[in-house]
Amino acid sequence: xxxxxxxxxxxxxxxxxxxxxxxxxxxxxxxxxxxxxxxxxxxxxxxxxxxxxxxxxxxxxxxxxxxxxxxxxxxxxxxxxxxxxxxxxxxxxxxxxxxxxxxxxxxxxxxxxxxxxxxxxxxxxxxxxxxxxxxxxxxxxxxxxxxxxxxxxxxxxxxxxxxxxxxxxxxxxxxxxxxxxxxxxxxxxxxxxxxxxxxxxxxxxxxxxxxxxxxxxxxxxxxxxxxxxxxxxxxxxxxxxxxxxxxxxxxxxxxxxxxxxxxxxxxxxxxxxxxxxxxxxxxxxxxxxxxxxxxxxxxxxxxxxxx
Amino acid sequence: xxxxxxxxxxxxxxxxxxxxxxxxxxxxxxxxxxxxxxxxxxxxxxxxxxxxxxxxxxxxxxxxxxxxxxxxxxxxxxxxxxxxxxxxxxxxxxxxxxxxxxxxxxxxxxxxxxxxxxxxxxxxxxxxxxxxxxxxxxxxxxxxxxxxxxxxxxxxxxxxxxxxxxxxxxxxxxxxxxxxxxxxxxxxxxxxxxxxxxxxxxxxxxxxxxxxxxxxxxxxxxxxxxxxxxxxxxxxxxxxxxxxxxxxxxxxxxxxxxxxxxxxxxxxxxxxxxxxxxxxxxxxxxxxxxxxxxxxxxxxxxxxxxxxxxxxxxxxxxxxxxxxxxxxxxxxxxxxxxxxxxxxxxxxxxxxxxxxxxxxxxxxxxxxxxxxxxxxxxxxxxxxxxxxxxxxxxxxxxxxxxxxxxxxxxxxxxxxxxxxx
Numbered sequence: 246x247x248x249x250x251x252x253x254x255x256x257x258x259x260x261x262x263x264x265x266x267x268x269x270x271x272x273x274x275x276x277x278x279x280x281x282x283x284x285x286x287x288x289x290x291x292x293x294x295x296x297x298x299x300x301x302x303x304x305x306x307x308x309x310x311x312x313x314x315x316x317x318x319x320x321x322x323x324x325x326x327x328x329x330x331x332x333x334x335x336x337x338x339x340x341x342x343x344x345x346x347x348x349x350x351x352x353x354x355x356x357x358x359x360x361x362x363x364x365x366x367x368x369x370x371x372x373x374x375x376x377x378x379x380x381x382x383x384x385x386x387x388x389x390x391x392x393x394x395x396x397x398x399x400x401x402x403x404x405x406x407x408x409x410x411x412x413x414x415x416x417x418x419x420x421x422x423x424x425x426x427x428x429x430x431x432x433x434x435x436x437x438x439x440x441x442x443x444x445x446x447x448x449x450x451x452x453x454x455x456x457x458x459x460x461x462x463x464x465x466x467x468x469x470x471x472x473x474x475x476x477x478x479x480x481x482x483x484x485x486x487x488x489x490x491x492x493x494x495x496x497x498x499x500x501x502x503x504x505x506x507x508x509x510x511x512x513x514x515x516x517x518x519x520x521x522x523x524x525x526x527x528x529x530x531x532x533x534x535x536x537x538x539x540x541x542x543x544x545x546x547x548x549x550x551x552x
Numbered sequence: 553x554x555x556x557x558x559x560x561x562x563x564x565x566x567x568x569x570x571x572x573x574x575x576x577x578x579x580x581x582x583x584x585x586x587x588x589x590x591x592x593x594x595x596x597x598x599x600x601x602x603x604x605x606x607x608x609x610x611x612x613x614x615x616x617x618x619x620x621x622x623x624x625x626x627x628x629x630x631x632x633x634x635x636x637x638x639x640x641x642x643x644x645x646x647x648x649x650x651x652x653x654x655x656x657x658x659x660x661x662x663x664x665x666x667x668x669x670x671x672x673x674x675x676x677x678x679x680x681x682x683x684x685x686x687x688x689x690x691x692x693x694x695x696x697x698x699x700x701x702x703x704x705x706x707x708x709x710x711x712x713x714x715x716x717x718x719x720x721x722x723x724x725x726x727x728x729x730x731x732x733x734x735x736x737x738x739x740x741x742x743x744x745x746x747x748x749x750x751x752x753x754x755x756x757x758x759x760x761x762x763x764x765x766x767x768x769x770x771x772x773x774x775x776x777x778x779x780x781x782x783x784x785x786x787x788x789x790x791x792x793x794x795x796x797x798x799x800x801x802x803x804x805x806x807x808x809x810x811x812x813x814x815x816x817x818x819x820x821x822x823x824x825x826x827x828x829x830x831x832x833x834x835x836x837x838x839x840x841x842x843x844x845x846x847x848x849x850x851x852x853x854x855x856x857x858x859x860x861x862x863x864x865x866x867x868x869x870x871x872x873x874x875x876x877x878x879x880x881x882x883x884x885x886x887x888x889x890x891x892x893x894x895x896x897x898x899x900x901x902x903x904x905x906x907x908x909x910x911x912x913x914x915x916x917x918x919x920x921x922x923x924x925x926x927x928x929x930x931x932x933x934x935x936x937x938x939x940x941x942x943x944x945x946x947x948x949x950x951x952x953x954x955x956x957x958x959x960x961x962x963x964x965x966x967x968x969x970x971x972x973x
Contacts, residue, residue, distance in 0.1 A: 333861055353863035354736075354747040355817030374865065376747030414747060443744035 246546050249368040251357045253379040253418035261386070261423055267542035268387050268535070274311070275538065285314035288345040288548055293335070293360075294371075295321040295351040300509065300533070301371050305348045305380075308540035314548075317344070332356060336363035345548055349373070367547040375409045381508055382415035384539040386423060388528050389463055391535070392504050397424030402457050404430040404489060405467030405516050406478075408437045412508045413467060414444065421445040428461075430454050431489060434478045435469075454489055458498040465506040466491050466516045482515055492518040496526065504528050553962065557582040561591035561923065563913050565889040571596060573919040576962030580915050589967075591923055594956055597893050599631025599920035600878065601900040601909050603694065603723070603801060604777060604849035606870070607633075607664070609655060610648070611640025616854035616940045618655035618664055621874070624852070624939040626661040626965035628874040629922035629955040632901070632909045633662050633852075637669040638699040644669035644680035646688035653690035661965045661973070665906065668692040670711050670722060674700045679711060686718040693905050696723035698777055699824075701759055703729050708763060712772035719905060723775040724763055726784070727825065731755035736865055738811040738826040746814060748864065751826045753781040760784050764791035764798050775903060776800040778851050780825040782835035789844045799903050801849035802836050804880035805871055809833075809945060819860050819867030820945050823853070826869075837884055840895060847900045850877045854941030872939045876932060878924065879951035887926055908961075919962040928954035938971060 247255050256264070274280055290309040294302050302318065309316045319339070332351075339347055346367040349357050354374030361368040372378040390396055401420055407413045407429050417427050421444070428449040429436055441448040451457045458464065469489075471482050479485045486492075491505065499505075505517075505527045513519045522529060556573040563571065571591075572582035602625065608616035616624075618635070625633045635652050637643035643652060649666035656664020668685035672678045674697045685692040695715060702708045702724060711722050732755045737743050739750020760776055764787065767774035779785065779800045791798050805823060810830050813821040821827060839845040853870025860867050873880075881892060901910025911917045931950050934942040958966040965972055 331858065331862055351863070353865040355864045358817040359863055374747055375749070411747060414745075437744040438739055438750065439741040439744055443741040 246549070248547065249357070249361050250379050250543055250547060251361060251368060251370045252377050253382045253415040253422070255379070256419060256422060258422050261383070261419060264383055264539070264542045264546060265387050265390060267546060268383070268538040271541040271545070272535070272538040275534070281311050281313060283313050284545060285309070285312040285548055288314045289317065289343055290314045290346045290348065290544060291317045291319055291339050291344040293319045293339070293347050293349045295356070296372070298350050298372065301350060304533070304536040305371060305540050307537045309544055311537070311541055312545055314544070332359060333363055336360050340364045346544060369543060369547065372411055374411065376411050377415040378411040379415045379419070380536070380540050380543055381412050382419040383543065384532055384536040385416055385465065385506060385508070386419055387535050387539050388506065388532050389504070392528060393462060393502070396420065399425040399462045400428070400460055401425050401463040401465065402428045402430050402461045403465045403467065404454060404491070406435045406469045406473065407431055407440070407467065408435045410467050416465065417444045417448055421447060428457055430457055432479050454495065455498065458495060459500070461499060462503050463506060464491065464499060464503065468508070468510065468512060469516045471512070471515065486515050490516050490518065491521050493520050496521050496524065506532060508532070555583050555586035556962070557586040557588045558591040558596065558923070559588055561594055561596045563596045564893055565595055565887060568592065571913065573959060573962045576919055578913050578915055578917050578919050589957065593927060594923040594925055595889055596913055597629065597889065597922050597924060598897040598910055598913060599922055599958065599960065600629045600896045601904070601906065602630050602633040602850050602852070602874065602877070603847060603900045603904060604698070605633040605635055605852045605874065606638070606854065607635045607652070608854055609639065610651065612856070614940070615856045618652060619659040620938065620940040621852070621854070622656060622659040622661035622664060623971045624872070624874040624937065626958045626960070627938050627955060627971055628876070629878050629924065629958055630662050630874060631920040631922070631958065631960050632665060632906060634665045634667050634694060634904060636698045637667050637696060638674055642669050642673050643667070644672055644674070646681065646684040649685050649690040649692050650688050661971070662960060663909070665904065666690045666692055667694045667696050667723065670695045670697045670702050671707065676700060676702060676704055676707065679707070679714065682711070682715055682720065683718065686720060693718070693720050694723050694775070695720055696725065696777065698723065698725045701725050701727040701729060705762060705766065709766050709770060712767055712774065713770045716772055721773040721775050721903065723777050724759065725777050726756045726759035726763070728755040728758050731758070737814045737822070738828050740811065740829060742811045742814055746817070748814065753783050753828070756781055756825055757783040757787055760787045764788070764796045767798055768794070768796045773797045778803050778806065778825055778849070779836065779845055780806045780828050780832065782832045785835050785839040785844055792844060799846045800844070801847045802840055802845045803851045804848060804873055804877045805945060806836055807833060807840065807884045808880050813945070814864070817864045819862065819864050820871070820943055822864060822867050822869050823871050824869035841885070841891065846895070847903065848877065848881055848896050849900065850874050854939050855943050856941065860943050870943065872937065872941055872944050874939065875937055876944060876946050876951060878955060879930065879953045882926065882953040883951055919959050921959050922955055923957040925954045925956050926952065928952070930954055
C-alpha cells in the first residue's frame with residue numbers, strides 16, 4: 246500500500262480499485278446499529294485545516310471515529326497558526342505528538358507534499374489550493390460505480406471552472422486510471438493550458454456543453470465562483486449559466502441512464518438549477534454519504550489495515 | 553605591493569606560459585621577489601563581471617550583506633558586481649547608492665557598482681533622481697526597478713530618454729504585471745498539473761517587444777534582464793537586426809534548469825522569471841552562443857531559510873548563483889574560453905561602461921583576473937557557500953570547474969579556492 250495520498254496520481258488501478266472495494270465494505274457498516282470498527286484503536290489522526298471546510302472536515306472526522314481512531318482537529322483559526330507559526334513548525338509539533346496520519350486542507354497547492362517531508366506519518370490531501378482533492382475523486386468514482394456498475398468505459402463530462410478546480414484535476418487522473426473517458430467542458434478561459442498533456446493524453450476538451458451531453462454517462466458540474474467575473478473569465482453570471490449551466494432542458498439531452506454529480510457546495514441557479522440538483526438523476530446527497538465510506542477506506546488502508 | 557608570477561598558466565585556453573602581476577598590472581616580467589603561484593593546468597580569464605546581483609544590504613542583512621555577497625562573488629571568479637536597487641530602503645537616492653558603494657569598497661573583495669532604481673521606491677509612479685545617482689560617488693550608469701517591471705509605457709519612455717544625458721542605460725525586468733497576477737511558475741503543462749498559477753511567456757515577450765520599440769523611437773540604450781523564453785529571443789533577434797541598441801542577459805539557471813523541477817513543490821526552484829521548458833533552455837543556449845543574448849548575469853538572489861522552507865506560494869522567488877555561475881556556464885558551453893570571457897566579462901563591462909574590467913590579460917592592463925581548474929569536478933554543497941543564504945538549486949549536483957584564484961587589481965581575493973579575507 247502507498248504511504249501518502251497527496252495526488253490521485255499516487256494511485257494505480259489496482260490500488261484505486263482496492264480502495265473502492267474497501268469503501269463498499271465500509272458502507273455496509275453504515276447500515277448496522279453500531280457503526281464502529283475497532284481497527285484504528287490507539288492510532289491518532291490529525292485533521293489539519295487551513296481553510297474553513299466544514300463538510301470535508303466532518304467527513305474525515307466521522308471516518309476516523311468510525312474506525313476508532315483518536316481524532317485531533319487542528320484548525321488554523323484561533324491556533325498557533327494564526328500567530329504566524331510556519332507549516333514546518335506545525336508539522337514538527339504534530340510529529341512530536343505522534344500523529345499516525347495528518348489530513349491536510351490548505352489554500353496553497355503542494356502543501357501536502359511539503360508536509361510529507363516533515364512528518365513520519367501518512368499525509369492525506371484533503372484539498373490543496375487549485376491542485377488536487379483525491380478523496381473527492383475516490384468518492385465520486387465510488388458513486389459512479391455504485392450507480393452505473395462500472396467505471397471502465399464510462400463517458401464523463403466535467404463542466405465548469407476546471408482551471409481553479411482541485412476536484413477536476415483529481416477526477417481526471419483517477420477516472421482515466423480506471424478506464425473512463427473524460428471530457429472537460431467550459432469557457433476557454435477556464436480550461437487550463439495543455440490540460441491533456443498535463444494530466445492524461447486521452448482527455449478531451451469541449452467548449453460546447455450541448456453537443457457533449459447526448460453522449461455522456463456522467464455529467465459532473467463544478468462550482469463556479471461569481472467572483473471570477475471580476476477577473477474577466479466570463480462576462481456575467483447570467484451568460485455563464487446560459488452557456489454552461491445545467492437546467493432541465495439540458496438534462497433531457499442526456500441518455501436516460503446518465504447521472505448528474507456535483508462536489509458541493511452548489512451555487513443553485515448558477516451552474517445547476519434546483520430542479521436538476523433535486524432530481525432523481527442527481528447523486529449529490531449520495532456523494533456526501535459515500536464520502537465517509539471512501540475516507541474510511543483510505544485511512545484504513547494507509548494506516549496498515551488489511552482489506 | 554606583492555608581485556606574483558603565475559607559472560604555466562593558460563590564458564583563455566592558449567598554450568601555457570608565465571604571467572606576471574606587478575603593481576596591480578599585468579606585466580611581462582616578474583621581479584625576483586615575486587610570489588610564485590603554480591598555475592599549471594589552470595586557465596586564466598579576465599575577472600568576471602556580473603550585471604545582476606542582489607546583495608540585500610541595506611535591509612535584509614540576515615540574507616546577505618555587501619561583504620558576504622562580495623566574498624561569494626570573488627569565490628565565483630568575479631571582480632565586479634552590480635548591486636540591484638531593491639534593498640530597504642530602496643537604492644533610489646544618491647545617499648543609498650553611495651552607502652552601498654562605500655560598503656563595497658570597505659569589503660574590498662570585488663568592485664561593487666550600485667544600480668539605481670528607475671522609480672521612487674520601485675513603485676513605478678515617478679522617476680527617481682537618476683541624475684543625482686549618476687553624479688554621486690557611486691557613478692551610477694545602470695538603472696533598474698528589477699523585481700518590478702517599469703510597466704507604464706510613458707514612464708518607460710521618459711526613463712529611456714532621460715538617461716541619455718549621462719549615457720545611462722535602463723535594465724528592464726520584463727514582466728507585464730497584469731498577465732502575472734498571482735503567478736507562481738511557468739504557465740504550461742507542468743503548472744496545469746501542479747495547480748500553480750501560470751506565468752505566461754507572453755508576459756515577458758510583450759514587454760520586450762514594447763520596449764525595443766520605445767528604445768528605437770527615442771534612440772536610447774535598453775538592457776533586458778534575465779531573458780527566459782524562446783519567444784523573447786526572437787523579439788530580440790529582430791530588434792537587433794533592425795539596429796535597435798538593445799542588449800540582453802540570461803541567468804545560469806535558465807540555461808540549465810526546467811519547470812519540471814517545480815513538481816517537488818520545493819521553493820528552492822521558485823524564481824522570477826520562472827524556470828521554463830526544455831525548448832526555451834535550448835533557444836537561450838543557442839542565442840547566447842550566437843550573441844542575440846549578450847551576457848550571462850547571475851540574478852544572485854539570496855533568501856533567508858524561513859523564506860524558502862515553506863509552501864511554494866508563500867516562498868520568495870530567487871536563487872543564489874555567484875559561486876556556481878561559471879561552473880554552470882562551463883557545463884553548458886564547454887571549454888570555449890574566449891566565448892565565456894566575452895559573455896561573462898568583456899561584454900558586461902562594456903554595457904556598463906565599466907573601465908578596468910573585462911580587459912584582455914595584456915601587459916599594462918589592470919590585473920583583474922580569475923584562475924580556473926577546468927578538470928576539477930565539484931558536488932555543490934549548500935553549507936559550503938560563502939553567501940549568507942543557502943538557496944541554491946544545485947545542491948548535490950556535480951558541476952565542472954573550480955575557481956582556484958581571483959585577483960582584483962593585482963591583489964588576490966581568492967587563493968587555493970579560499971577567500972583571502
